[in-house]
Amino acid sequence: MLRLENLNCGYGSVEAVHDISFDVAAGSVFALLGPNGAGKTSTIMAIMGHIDIHGGRIVLDGADVTRRRAIDRVGLGIALVPEGRQLFSDLTVDENLTVGGYALPLARDAVKRDKVFSIFPRLFERRTQLAGSLSGGEQQMLAIGRALMAEPRLLLVDELSLGLMPKMVDLCLDALMQLKREGLTIVLVEQNTARALDVADHVCVLSSGIQVYQGTAAEAKASGSMFATFLGINEPEPS
Missing domain, CATH: 3.40.50.300 (P-loop containing nucleotide triphosphate hydrolases)
Known part of the structure; x- marks a missing residue:
């Protein structure tokens, strides 16, 4: 590839x-x-x-x-999970995921979001929390999830x-x-x-x-x- x-x-x-x-x-x-x-x-x-x-x-x-x-x-x-995660700390989990899919049509947003939550159920539980309030591990999950929103x-x-x-x-x-x-x-x-x-x-x-x-x-x-x-x-x- x-x-x-x-x-x-x-x-x-x-x-x-x-x-x-x-x-x-x-x-x-x-x-x-x-x-x-x-x-x-x-x-x-x-x-x-x-x-x-x-x-x-x-x-x-x-x-x-x-x-x-x-x-x-x-x-x-191609999508990137950057070193140090580089999340938008003052945005929620859901909002960070939305940013991850911004380059693609919104039609599949819900499907992609459900996929991320199936891989990382903890993110679903934290979806309304600010990214900056998550633990380091949860932030890494979110960084991966945000990249996956680009399919x-x-x-x-x-x-x-x-x-x-x-x-x-x-x-x-x-x-x-x-x-x-x-x-x-x-x-x-x-x-x-x-x-x-x-x-x-x-x-x-x-x-x-x-x-x-x-x-x-x-x-x-x-x-x-x-x-x-x-x-x-x-x-x-x-x-």
Whole structure:
């Protein structure tokens, strides 16, 4: 579904990602791993259309979308769950969901909202509360739900577990796996390497903006040296 070809991107004249290439198969979970400052978020933001492309191509379903605006990419089926959630804290849960679907016709709004509430029943219970009054886990659920209101085929999730209790991380990852089973394609940026490998089909490891490893999640789990060399962590415990 998604292909990055020799992508170089960054912020103005500052290049954050250098010459990376990978394919993401439809209906799969693709994990982007690496230490802080590796270029993971920059890659996600390039796919979404939010930072400068200095070279290379982004291809969606065979079509070059490298120079398409972010709003156009939403219409093509890409949605983002940003790092830190970035909710409208002074709007209610319902209102945040409405914002998520603003680029599409209103005719399907109720259907999409019901879908979100079926995945996250807690949001239905909190639908009239201000987003800023929710717990961190509930806010992450809402951030995912808001993205789903755009009816994406490709969901970009940046730092799902950031600041969350393990139980909430489990709930959100379970939701992503449900969406995968329903055919959604997911690109996941995650600091919790072991959990990312539990849910991913393929992984790409970045270091200082350079692609240093790519393979299946099973291969990555078996490569203890990769974790020590590129991620600066001990080999994850077997799941």
